[in-house]
Amino acid sequence: MKFELEPHHRNVPDEELIADVKRVAVALGKSSVTIDKYNERGQFHSTTLTRRLGSWFAVLERAGLEKTRNLHISNEEMFDNLVEVWLRLGRQPKYNDLTKAVSKFSSGTYEKRFGGWRAALEAFVKWANEGEAPSMPEVQAKVATRKTPRNINWRLRALVLMRDGARCRLCGANPASGATLHVDHIKPWSKGGETVLENLQILCEACNIGKSNVEIG
Ligand SMILES: [Zn+2]
Numbered sequence: 001m002k003f004e005l006e007p008h009h010r011n012v013p014d015e016e017l018i019a020d021v022k023r024v025a026v027a028l029g030k031s032s033v034t035i036d037k038y039n040e041r042g043q044f045h046s047t048t049l050t051r052r053l054g055s056w057f058a059v060l061e062r063a064g065l066e067k068t069r070n071l072h073i074s075n076e077e078m079f080d081n082l083v084e085v086w087l088r089l090g091r092q093p094k095y096n097d098l099t100k101a102v103s104k105f106s107s108g109t110y111e112k113r114f115g116g117w118r119a120a121l122e123a124f125v126k127w128a129n130e131g132e133a134p135s136m137p138e139v140q141a142k143v144a145t146r147k148t149p150r151n152i153n154w155r156l157r158a159l160v161l162m163r164d165g166a167r168c169r170l171c172g173a174n175p176a177s178g179a180t181l182h183v184d185h186i187k188p189w190s191k192g193g194e195t196v197l198e199n200l201q202i203l204c205e206a207c208n209i210g211k212s213n214v215e216i217g
Helices: 006-010 014-028 037-039 046-053 056-062 075-089 107-112 116-132 138-139 154-165 205-214
Strands: 181-185 198-203
Touching: 014 037, 014 046, 014 056, 037 046, 046 056, 075 107, 075 116, 075 154, 075 181, 107 116, 116 154, 154 181, 154 198, 181 205, 198 205
Parallel strands: none
Antiparallel strands: 181 198
């Protein structure tokens, strides 16, 4: 927490404020500066700058720095998006695949976060494999009530994708042939099927609908 005597800074020229933001960016070795980082290392308080220039976004713009919006995206969100793109394309996404039409974030955002495109994919696979993926025996050993949430988190979807490949487990359709793929519970969650790797599969929309006609859920 930094206290500030506002009148003292009232006469500081804009250029000096901006120069200080640039100085912090250089000191951090970054192409952008978050509000928190600035308040740690800056000569002024961020509110002095935002009051003067309207917003932190405007401050960064004036300083010729990168806008920090993407710094607030969590790794989980980025991995979740990667699963979606992977499913949509039906194969491992390449750098140039991450267009606005298929991806929420650009390849550049992944590069910046992980230090490179390949490094981003490696981090994704590592996180997917390292996290907790409860398996059947372990789950069954517990009490006979619902143990897993219905929602299939990104890591489980990634593991299913890596296990089965991006094609429908029933008919083999893939996005190259126009199929839309979903990760689906084999035994429906509504009928007691758990959200575990063993009970998940990739299905195309057509097979998924066909399945729902037989077993609702
Ligand atoms: Zn199918």
